[in-house]
Amino acid sequence: MANGHESHQGLLHSLPKEKGWIGLPLYQYQGSWCHAKGIQAAISLQNHFHAIESDVILVTTPKSGTTWLKALAFAILNRHRYTNLSQNPLLTHNPHDLVPFFEFNLYTDNQLPNLSDLPSPRLFATHIPYPWLPESIKISNCKIVYLCRNPKDTLVSYWHFTNKARPEILGPLSLEKGFELFCKGITGFGPFWDHALGYWNENLERPQKVLFLKYEELKKDIKYQVKRLAEFMGYPFTIEEERDGVIDEISRLCSFECLRSLEVNKSGKSISYFENQTLFRKGEVGDWVNYLTIPMVEQFDQLMEEKLCGSGLTFDMYPQHRK
16 A cells, blocks of 8 residues: 555656645646546556446536436436335435545545445446546446536636635635636646547547537426436336326436435535535526626637637537527
8 A cells, every 4th residue: 555655646746736726736647637636546446447338427527517417317227216206315315425436435545446236237427537537438338428518607616616615724716716727727637628528529439338418408408318318328218207207207306406405415525525515506507607707708718619629519608598
């Protein structure tokens, strides 16, 4: 263990380093920025995780609808186990406790988890970029679901979220500083565009392997997207289930409003430094218009045009009631 710790420390010393959003340093490892524990966990994951065909891996950047996606996937895959909605574990457990993160739960602090007893299909989550995934995930027939949110809302949500975890002694991080860091790509598991494009390109090449969902499309037509998600994961809804309103029930159970109202999500911590209650702020599309200045928006638009040019990846940036 000491040797592993020493080699990890040696690796960190060799990497570019920046002060992160909550005060802890972020390191640039293989093209992406991450905190020290996340890099250690990713390396451990690469070395020890063995995917099986029925696995489902949920992937997001931070503040892109992770909690929502976990709840939806869990509810879909377990709907026959908990046919009585009042018994669904989502009512008494935070989604992050039901769908573990590779890097925050399973492989953090040099843990080597025993995953052999997990019921099938195994459901995992991660924020790590595509190049960091273990080869066994890339080459197997297991499924990857990627949920992406428009970058302006992601930035604003990430800024609010990380400020809640900053030590009081540091004071809040200004929006201007957060904007500068985001544009430089210095966010947890960023740059944003590299992260999104990694999975977008895999989706284009292997749509049967990688499903690319957009947060804004989930908000616009949740029923259609839940059907699409279930079908992709190999657990499509039957005609009878549709007729009986099962899709509507799952959509309501996993909604932002429902999850936020539950007692279990108003206290405690399911992810390292972050209180469960901080996982639910607004969940709206287009809230960035209340925060970003016109010069910021112009700079951001130009940057995204450069980064996404020719990729075919576009985002719905504005509130959906806006004409």
